[in-house]
Amino acid sequence: MTTLLQVRDIVIDFGGLRAVDGVSLDVPAGPFGMGLVGESGSGKSTIARGALRLLPLSRGSVMLDGKDVRHFRGSDLRCFRRSVQIVFQDPGSTLDPRMRVGAAIREALVVHRMVPAGELESRVEELLVEVGLESSDGPRFPHQLSGGQRQRVVIARAMAVEPRVLVLDEPTSALDVTVQARILRLISRLREEHRLAYLLISHNLAVVQQLCEQMAVLYLGKVIERGSSRAILEQPAHPYTQVLRSSVPEIDLAERRARISVPSIAVDAAGPPEGCRFHPRCPLAVEECRRIPPSLREIDRLHEVACHRAEEACERFVESVDTAV
Amino acid sequence: MILEIRNLAINFGARCVVDIEALDLRTGEILGLAGESGSGKTMTALAIMGLTATSGARISSGSITVDDRELVHQRDTDLRRIRGSQIAMIFQAPVSSFNPLFKVGYIFIRSLRLHGASRSEARAHAREALEEVMLPYDMLERRPYELSGGQAQRLAIALAVALRSQVLLADEPTSALDVSVQGEILDLIRRLRDRDGMAVLFISHDLAVVAELCDQVAVMRAGRIVEFGASSQVLHSPTNDYTRQLVDSVPKLGTRAG
Numbered sequence: 001m002t003t004l005l006q007v008r009d010i011v012i013d014f015g016g017l018r019a020v021d022g023v024s025l026d027v028p029a030g031p032f033g034m035g036l037v038g039e040s041g042s043g044k045s046t047i048a049r050g051a052l053r054l055l056p057l058s059r060g061s062v063m064l065d066g067k068d069v070r071h072f073r074g075s076d077l078r079c080f081r082r083s084v085q086i087v088f089q090d091p092g093s094t095l096d097p098r099m100r101v102g103a104a105i106r107e108a109l110v111v112h113r114m115v116p117a118g119e120l121e122s123r124v125e126e127l128l129v130e131v132g133l134e135s136s137d138g139p140r141f142p143h144q145l146s147g148g149q150r151q152r153v154v155i156a157r158a159m160a161v162e163p164r165v166l167v168l169d170e171p172t173s174a175l176d177v178t179v180q181a182r183i184l185r186l187i188s189r190l191r192e193e194h195r196l197a198y199l200l201i202s203h204n205l206a207v208v209q210q211l212c213e214q215m216a217v218l219y220l221g222k223v224i225e226r227g228s229s230r231a232i233l234e235q236p237a238h239p240y241t242q243v244l245r246s247s248v249p250e251i252d253l254a255e256r257r258a259r260i261s262v263p264s265i266a267v268d269a270a271g272p273p274e275g276c277r278f279h280p281r282c283p284l285a286v287e288e289c290r291r292i293p294p295s296l297r298e299i300d301r302l303h304e305v306a307c308h309r310a311e312e313a314c315e316r317f318v319e320s321v322d323t324a325v
Numbered sequence: 326m327i328l329e330i331r332n333l334a335i336n337f338g339a340r341c342v343v344d345i346e347a348l349d350l351r352t353g354e355i356l357g358l359a360g361e362s363g364s365g366k367t368m369t370a371l372a373i374m375g376l377t378a379t380s381g382a383r384i385s386s387g388s389i390t391v392d393d394r395e396l397v398h399q400r401d402t403d404l405r406r407i408r409g410s411q412i413a414m415i416f417q418a419p420v421s422s423f424n425p426l427f428k429v430g431y432i433f434i435r436s437l438r439l440h441g442a443s444r445s446e447a448r449a450h451a452r453e454a455l456e457e458v459m460l461p462y463d464m465l466e467r468r469p470y471e472l473s474g475g476q477a478q479r480l481a482i483a484l485a486v487a488l489r490s491q492v493l494l495a496d497e498p499t500s501a502l503d504v505s506v507q508g509e510i511l512d513l514i515r516r517l518r519d520r521d522g523m524a525v526l527f528i529s530h531d532l533a534v535v536a537e538l539c540d541q542v543a544v545m546r547a548g549r550i551v552e553f554g555a556s557s558q559v560l561h562s563p564t565n566d567y568t569r570q571l572v573d574s575v576p577k578l579g580t581r582a583g
Contacts, residue, residue: 039503040474147362176361177530181574203504206576233578247508248578249533251560255578256537259508264475 003063004029004197005051005084005165010060012043012050018272019046021221022060027165030197035208035229037201037244038218044201047218048167051199052084064165082112085158089170091150095142101153102128102138108160123160131156132186148179152186159190166198172207180207187211205248209233214302217241220277223296227303237305239282239313246320258320276308284309284316327352327524328373328412328492333387333397335368335377335548342382343368343548350492353522355514357539357556359532359571365548366528370494372397373526374414375404391492410440413485417497419477423469429480430465433487440488454487455480457520458513475506482513486521493517496528511538532575536560544568 005027012020020043027034036044049055051062053069062069064080072080088094095104102124109115115123125135131152142150151171158166168187172180188211190196202208208215209229216226217238225238236242239262246260262281276294279285288308296304299311307313328350335343343365350356358366371377373389375396389396391411396404408414416422423432430451437447455462458479469477478498485493495514499507515538517523529535535542535556542556544565552565563569 039505177532177571177574178361181576184576204576205504206578209578210576243505247504249507249511249531249537250578251533251536251572251575252577253557253561259512261505261508261512264473264506264509 002029003027004065006063006066007047007051008061008063010047010050010062011058012046012055013058018058019043019221020050021272023047023216023218023221023223024060025051025199025216025223025226027197027199030164030195031191032197033191033200033212033214034198035200035202035212035215036218037203037205037208037215039203039244041220042218043221044218045169046221048086048169048199048201052086052167053080054086078112082161083163084165084167085161085163086167086169087151087154087158087171089173091147091154091174092142094154095150097142100139100141101145101150102140104153105138105157105160108157112161114161127156127160128153130159130190132182146179147175148183151175151183155183155186155190159194162194164197166196167201168198169201170203171200173203184210205233205245217244220272222277223306224278225303225305225307226296227300231300231303235300235303235314236317237299237303237310237314238278238307239284239309240278241305242313242317242320246317260317260320276306278307284312326350327392328526329388329390330369330373331388333369333372333389334385335365335372335382336385337382341385341548343372345369345387345548345550348543348550348553350524350526352491352524353518354541355518355525355527355539357535357542358526358528358545359530359535359542360545361530361571363547364545366545367496368548369545370414370496370526370528373412373492373494374408375399375401406440409436409485409488409490411490412492412494413488413490414494414496415478415481415485415498417500419474419481419498419501420469420472422481423477425469428466428468429472433465433480433484436484437487450487451483454483457486457517458483473506474502475509478502478510479513482510482517485523486517491524493523493525494528495525497530498527499534500529500531507534514538532560532572544571 003026007025009022009024038044050057069080105124105127106120124138128137129135133152172183200212212229215229216223219240225241236245243260243262246257250256273280275291276289279289294306294308296306298304326349330345330348333345334341360366372384377384384397433451434447437450452462460479499510527539539556542559543550544552546567552559552568563572
């Protein structure tokens with residue numbers, strides 16, 4: 001598997017606050033999905049913005065096709081910008097309210113000289129149809145569209161420049177559940193047809209499971225668990241991932257499990273705890289956890305965890321599943 | 326029956342946005358009001374609070390009673406006595422439910438004083454209520470923007486507890502919270518029901534949350550209740566096509582879903 005986008009040990013600071021602290025991720029060429037999960041403030045969006053060169057890195061590097069993206073200038077930079085695109089949570093605020101949606105898509109085509117001038121209009125129509133809108137929707141303004149339709153426009157605009165990596169930052173969180181289901185289907189269709197690789201940021205583990213082969217769980221700016229989504233969601237090994245996993249509400253009674261809860265301690269990201277960052281909330285913490293920050297280690301094929309006590313945590317999780325109502 | 330809604334119609338001008346024949350809430354019951362945006366969930370809750378006018382809507386007919394007292398078309402001065410003391414409402418964005426200029430303690434004590442508590446009673450009630458929602462008393466020294474989302478939602482619930490509200494209207498109270506914090510808030514609501522017999526109208530677009538928390542559920546679409554029943558029944562074997570479509574749209578995580 002060749003690596004398309006390689007994030008190497010990146011650190012991102014906001015003044016004195018270290019939002020991302022030594023994160024590495026490998027995104028292979030598409031079709032491929034990598035999910036980023038974690039609570040608000042854990043650094044999900046910051047990592048994605050760092051990877052896209054939208055934020056400066058304090059340390060570490062991001063490589064696209066083995067080339068360091070920080071060195072791109074001029075036409076290389078333009079080419080990089082084309083190769084990576086981002087879709088945000090709120091489609092209402094990513095579209096210019098005074099620009100017709102067709103013009104918004106057209107602008108992307110023009111900036112990146114995607115098609116000859118004579119073919120612009122027909123390409124815009126094609127893109128609208130591709131994302132499930134009508135070819136006649138171009139002259140409409142964003143406010144004349146529903147939230148789901150607007151998100152389709154944003155996706156069409158991103159796809160217009162034929163990106164290789166897409167960042168989807170909570171793309172369906174603002175949408176109704178039936179609309180969400182349709183957008184998720186659209187994303188998985190586009191990914192196959194265009195061999196797309198994406199980083200999907202979501203707080204919804206079920207969405208990640210549906211769209212991502214791999215996932216990384218973040219806690220206070222560090223990756224605490226990563227690997228195959230299936231493995232992590234079936235047997236989360238980090239106590240924090242277990243909290244997340246067991247907190248997911250389920251419609252199906254048979255799938256319901258006892259919620260593992262931990263004290264919610266307000267942690268100051270500007271001065272994170274020594275040792276393992278999760279130790280003040282962790283029921284399994286021992287002396288080692290208070291002193292030595294754990295690094296990622298493999299506990300199974302395609303499954304890494306940064307926890308000194310992952311084996312104990314796994315046992316405990318299995319028990320909690322058995323005792324679930 | 327602590328809350329009864331009969332033939333409630335709410336209009337935006339000529340357009341009818343809510344048309345509910347009957348909806349009842351018993352003491353100690355958690356009733357889910359589920360549906361997509363625009364289905365009329367929030368408007369129904371605002372009608373119960375007598376706040377439809379703030380959004381430009383109008384109750385055109387029907388009746389809402391709490392503890393056998395009619396709420397529709399009551400004077401504001403009468404409603405003010407009922408709001409808070411009998412019915413409390415919490416919202417999706419808990420931090421913005423508090424005025425950022427004041428310490429939350431001031432907001433807390435003032436609300437209790439407005440409902441007739443003496444200064445020392447107000448303090449005592451506040452202390453008990455914070456204990457009940459498991460927040461330290463010194464939380465009252467903070468300003469709203471110094472609270473996390475989970476803390477602010479706990480505080481909003483504590484205010485309802487302190488005012489001894491019998492009915493809690495919870496409008497998407499966990500939609501803006503992280504999933505682990507959401508679990509804590511749901512546990513808290515469940516405990517208030519079990520311990521104090523609080524009746525809860527729980528508005529949510531998240532059917533999985535409704536399935537876990539609510540005893541009964543009413544599914545709304547375009548202002549009407551299209552299906553009603555025990556939430557285990559309705560969400561596992563929906564009889565209405567629209568409910569089934571909603572249930573099928575929820576991404577499922579279960580190990581068996583693969």
